[in-house]
Amino acid sequence: MVTSPNHQSDQSQSEQIPAESHVETPNSFGRMRKSLTKGQKRVRGYTRMSEVWDLPDGEFICVEVDALGNPIGWEGKKLLNALGCLVRKHQYAPINILSWKDMPELNITKMLQLIESKFHFVPKLTEQTKQILKDNLSAKWRQFKHDLKAKGYDENKTEEEMAANIPDRRVDPSQYRALVHHWCSQEGQTTEANGVQPSRAQIYIQTRTRKDGSIVTDKAANVIGELKKHMVEATSSRTPQTTQDSTNWQNDVYSKVRGPERRGSVRCLGKVPCNALVQRANVENRVHKLENLLGNLVSVLQTRFSADQEINDVLQAIAQEVPNAPSKPNDSFSNDQQTTSDSNWEC
Known part of the structure; x- marks a missing residue:
């Protein structure tokens, strides 16, 4: 969902991602059609995400975030796709940097600022969600470099031959040459290159x-x-x-x-949500919904049976156990769910 807040966009919001340098021409389309007639399989082009990067200033895509800070829904998937597109831009995430931990903090900050200028988070963006975005940027950047090596590295070719054949037109030639040099170096040769996750x-x-x-x-x-x-x-x-x-x-x-795992995080698997954290978040979310439902129920019954003192005594006892219960039944059950749904998307 695209929204337009009233406030003015700052400089980071007006920043536009550079367009792809490759432009299709009528001749290229003609060659494609000709190749198709020869039985060659047509492949999907690169994902440009122009519907995100070309958003007018002040318009955003609303992304809902769950209790753990993860983007969810169709808009959340759109956000993750945008992250993958962003790390393939050489001016934001250079591939000649050997490790993500060596990525300049300024580059990471610029990528996050660009994301914040195109996406609006509901609830508001937190440090937990920012860290999830950083982890996704890191994973997608490393996957991109792995794909480049899978396509471009050939032990039967020289370093110059590999550097001259760039497998992805979005890659900066100078950065790719430095990356190929690392592949061919002694340090790069001793690094496990099969892409299989270690045990x-x-x-x-x-x-x-x-x-x-x-x-x-x-x-x-x-x-x-x-x-x-x-x-x-x-x-x-x-x-x-x-x-x-x-x-x-x-x-x-x-x-x-x-020995077997105890309750909590799994050893040697890095940053993964443990079962206890997920279960606690789900329970808290369910309890919150039930409290809201019970609060509305108490309000309706108090109004309908206001003359019955015995029922009122029971309802007052229940209301004391429900925090933030509404004082009057202005939110009926029929529109409560709709109101909650609408507020989640209000920007």
Whole structure:
């Protein structure tokens, strides 16, 4: 949903994302039709998101946010697509930077400002949601670099040959040349390049091993010894853990050595919402809705049975247990749900 607030847009809101340098011409369309007649498969072009970046100043796309701060709904999906489009712009997220943690804070700030100039968040944008947006930018940027390597890296070609064949026209040539140079360097060659997510055992070993090969503590050394032993056994027996989804942590090598997971966050999996957090947010949301419903019910019954003292005593006792209960039944059940729905989209 696109809205137009009354306040004036600041400089960040009026910022427009640079257009793609590639422009289709009538001749290019003719060549496409000709190629189709030869039996070649037509492929979808790049996602430009012009419906987002070309929004007039002062107009926004309303995005609803859930209790955990995650964008939801059709507009939330549109926002995530816009994040993926944004990190492919070389002026915002250069690909020659080796790691997201080395991305200049100014670049991240500019991307968030551009997003805030095109999207309006309901409820209001919080630091929790900002961090979720940053995590999405990081993940989509790393995925973009992985895709570039999958398409552009060829061990049978020289560095110059790979740098000359850019697989994506949105990429800046100088940045791509620097990226190819890193792929061909000794540091880049020693980095695992198959794109498979490491198992929890591999993560534990890598994060407890120093650059010189020593282990950080004696306890970690004992754990790593057991992990490697079980990893060898798993490889020799060709269990699904060695070839299938490494995030299947309930019966992986790490759980066999370190024991099953307790309540809370899963070890070695980074920033993922734990079950307790999700359940608590769902319970709080449900309780809030039930309190509103009960408050309206009490108000209606108080009006309808105002002359019955016994009923009023019961209703007053209930009302004391319901915070912020309405004092008069001006919000009926028939329009309460509609009012709540409308307020969620009011900008």
